[in-house]
Amino acid sequence: MAEITFETTEINEPVQGxxxxxxGYYAVSxxxxxxxxxxxxxxxxxxxxxxDYVTYLWVEAQExxxxxSQRVLNQRCEEWMVRRRITPSDKAEFFASHKDELIRSLTSEVTS
Structure with a gap:
């Protein structure tokens, strides 16, 4: 199986709700x-x-x-943010297959 490549676009928009x-369910920035x-x-x-820590939500959407991400500071949740969009070369199985890599990436961001 060929390796899936992907492009990442930074967004950094607050979620309105x-x-x-x-x-179904949807989010609006x-x-x-x-x-x-x-x-x-x-x-x-x-x-x-x-x-002071951050929690993440990995989302597969129609788009x-x-x-x-959401920061929790002094036991209070701050607003959710849409951090980035990830566009894979092949969408099939990308949600599950990329999750482990994403966890490693986010963990390294938190510790650096």
Whole structure:
């Protein structure tokens, strides 16, 4: 099987809210970007400081793949952010296959 390549685009937009309707769930950024969620997985790197850490949401959407993040500071959740969009060369199985690599990448960001 050929290695899947991908391109990453930084977004860094606050999420206005997460919503649902009979057709499914979606997120809307403060810039008006609509992300129609197909499936998602929570990613939690090791928490070294329980007073200040970040949690992540790995999202497959109709519009592509996205990384969301939320900082927890002094036991208060800050706003969700759409951090980046990831565009793979082959979408088949990318959600599951890229999750482990994403966890390693996010963990290294937290520790650096």
């Amino acid at each position: 997460f919503y649902g309707n009979p057709d 403060t810039n008006g970007r609509i992300i129609n969620i197909v499936r998602s997985a929570s990613i939690q790197p090791e928490i070294r400081n329980h007073e 592509g793949f996205f990384v969301f």
